[in-house]
Amino acid sequence: xxxxxxxxxxxxxxxxxxxxxxxxxxxxxLYFKKKFGNRPPPGIVIEVxxxxxFSQTIESYCTALSSKxxxxxxxxxxxxxxxxxxxxxxxxxIIAKLTSKNILAxxxxxxxxxxxxxxxxxxxxxxxxxxxTGNILCDLQIPEVYAGVLEKGLKVSGRFSAYKEKEYAGVIxxxxxxxxxxxxxxxxxxxxxxxxxxxxxxxxxEIGVNYNSGEALSIPDTSVMLEGNKAYVYKVSKENxxxxxxxxxxxxNKGNLQVLSGLDEGDIIVAEGLKKVRPKxxxxxINK
Numbered sequence: 001x002x003x004x005x006x007x008x009x010x011x012x013x014x015x016x017x018x019x020x021x022x023x024x025x026x027x028x029x030l031y032f033k034k035k036f037g038n039r040p041p042p043g044i045v046i047e048v049x050x051x052x053x054f055s056q057t058i059e060s061y062c063t064a065l066s067s068k069x070x071x072x073x074x075x076x077x078x079x080x081x082x083x084x085x086x087x088x089x090x091x092x093x094i095i096a097k098l099t100s101k102n103i104l105a106x107x108x109x110x111x112x113x114x115x116x117x118x119x120x121x122x123x124x125x126x127x128x129x130x131x132x133t134g135n136i137l138c139d140l141q142i143p144e145v146y147a148g149v150l151e152k153g154l155k156v157s158g159r160f161s162a163y164k165e166k167e168y169a170g171v172i173x174x175x176x177x178x179x180x181x182x183x184x185x186x187x188x189x190x191x192x193x194x195x196x197x198x199x200x201x202x203x204x205x206e207i208g209v210n211y212n213s214g215e216a217l218s219i220p221d222t223s224v225m226l227e228g229n230k231a232y233v234y235k236v237s238k239e240n241x242x243x244x245x246x247x248x249x250x251x252x253n254k255g256n257l258q259v260l261s262g263l264d265e266g267d268i269i270v271a272e273g274l275k276k277v278r279p280k281x282x283x284x285x286i287n288k
Contacts, residue, residue, distance in 0.1 A: 044270055044272070044273040044276055044277060044283045044284065044285055044286065045270070045271045045272035045273055045285070045286045045287075046236055046268050046269065046270055046271060046283075046285040046286065046287060047219070047220060047223070047268070047269060047271035048266060048267070048268055049217055049218070049219060049259070049263050049264065049265055049266060049267040049268070049269060050217070050218060050265060050266075051215045051216060051217055051218060051265060052215065052216070052218035052253070052256055053213060053214070053215055053253070054213070054214065054215070054216050054218070054250070054251045054253050054256075054258045055155075055210040055211060055212055055213035055214070055251075055253070056210070056211055056212045056251065057208045057209065057210055057211075058142060058146055058208070058209040058211065059206070059207070059208055060140045060141070060142060060207045060208075060209065061140075061204060061205065061206055061207065062138040062139055062140050062190070062204075062205050062207055063138075063139075063202060063203070063204060063205070064136045064137075064138060064160075064192075064199050064200065064201055064202060064203040064204075064205055065136065065137040065138065065139070065201060066109075066131040066132055066133055066136070066137070066201045067132050067133070067134070067135040067136065067137050067191070068107050068109065068131070068132035069129065069130070069131050069132070069201070070106055070107075070129070070130045071127050071128065071129050071130075072096065072103055072127070072128040072129075072130075073125055073126075073127060074096060074098070074103075074125065074126050074127070074128050075124055075125055076124050076125065076126060077124060078098040078099045078100060079096065079097070079098060080097040080098065080099060081097045083095075083096055083111065083113055083126075083128055084111060085111055085112050085113045086110065086111065086112065087110070087111045088108075088109070088110050088111075088197070089105045089108065089109065089110075089111060089130070090105065090108045091105055091106065091107050091108050092104055092105060093105050095111055095128065095130065096128055103128070105130060106130070107130070107132055108132060108134070109130045109131050109132040109133065109134075110130070110131050110132075110133055110197060111128065111129070111130055112128075112129040112130075112131065113126055113127065113128055113129065114126075114127050114129060131201055133194050133197045133199065133200070133201065134193075134194060134195065134197070135191050135192065135193060135194060136158075136168075136170075136191070136192045136193075136194045136199050136201075136205075137173070137189060137190070137191060137192075138158070138170075138189070138190040138191075138192055138205060138207060139187060139188070139189050139190075140187070140188045140189075140190060140207060140209070141180070141183060141185040141186070141187060141188075142185055142186050142187075142188050142209070143184065143185055143186075144179045144184050144185060144186060146186070146211075147179065147186055149211040149212065150172070150175050150186060150188060150209075150211075151172065151175060152171075152172055152173065152174060152175060153171055153172060154171065154172040154209055154210060154211055155169070155170070155171055155209075155210045155213070156169075156170045156171060156172060156190045156192065156207055156208060156209050156210065157169060157170070157207070157208045157210070158170060158190075158192045158199075158205045158206065158207050158208075159205065159206040159207075160198065160199050160203055160205055160206075161203075161204070162198070162203070163198055166198075168192050168193060168194065168199065168205075169192070169193055170190050170191050170192030170193060171190065171191055172188055172189070172190055172209065173189045173190060173191045174188070174189045175187075175188050175189075176188070188209070190207065190209075192205075216250070216251075216258045216259065216260075217258070217259035217263060217264075217265060218253075218256045218257065218258060218259065219233060219247075219249075219256065219257055219259055219263070219269060219271075220255060220256055220257070220271050220272075221252065221255055221256065221257050222255075222271060222272050222274075223269050223270060223271045223272070223274070224247070224249065224257060225244075225274060230246055231246070231247050231248070231249050232244050232245060232246055232247065233245055233247055233262075233263070233269045233270065234269060234270035234274065234277050234279075235263070235267055235268070235269055236268040236269060236270060236283065236285065239282070240282050240283050240284070240285060241280060241281070241282055241283075242270060242277045242278070242279065242280070242281055242282075242283050243279070243280060244279045244280075245262055245263070246262055247259055247260075247261065247262030247263055248260040248261040248262055270283070270285075
């Protein structure tokens with residue numbers, strides 16, 4: 001009997017311990033749920049809908065040309081000082097001192113030299129070059145389908161592989177009046193600013209010609225949810241309630257999307273953190 005009584009007491013104590021643990025865990029769970037369950041999810045970035053510039057772009061490539069270029073044939077025996085290839089000079093500066101005369105820069109630019117075939121000018125001759133690369137010229141062959149939108153003054157942007165993250169601004173300088181029957185294209189000349197002389201003559205440039213430019217409502221592409229053929233954003237109320245709203249989008253420009261309908265200027269939307277948002281749920285926003 002005594003042994004049976006001890007076993008019974010042991011079983012009772014065991015169940016009391018188990019019940020205490022379960023009860024404690026349940027109470028703790030309810031406490032944390034009550035404390036944190038209704039908190040808005042963190043890390044949700046909001047942004048005010050505003051207007052930005054949008055345009056359509058024609059992509060093309062070209063070889064960089066100096067806006068001005070001049071070459072001088074020089075006999076090596078006449079040189080009094082070595083030529084400083086790569087030196088930037090101003091108009092009127094001495095670029096070569098010779099026994100018979102000095103050669104002055106006819107315009108500001110960058111000096112260079114190039115080898116000459118012995119059969120052309122003789123082994124004792126060198127060619128001194130002066131290139132004005134403050135502005136780069138670029139001849140583009142644009143498909144004839146764009147004939148109706150090409151005009152002088154259109155803005156262009158250029159990229160050079162040596163400076164991948166940099167964009168060079170420019171404009172269309174001229175447009176030919178004829179279409180090439182062989183290539184079915186129009187020849188366009190662009191002028192691109194090269195203030196730091198980073199683009200070298202002969203470089204391959206990636207060019208974008210912008211047309212149909214204008215301001216429009218803009219939202220970041222990270223704010224849009226695509227469902228089939230429809231697009232949605234979360235529009236945020238004054239009470240920080242996220243309401244799923246259908247929008248119509250148009251052009252894309254550097255991570256931004258043009259809004260055709262569904263939003264007004266000044267509206268607040270969720271820009272980042274869409275996965276943390278519940279429709280008609282309250283959010284804890286972070287201003288971008």
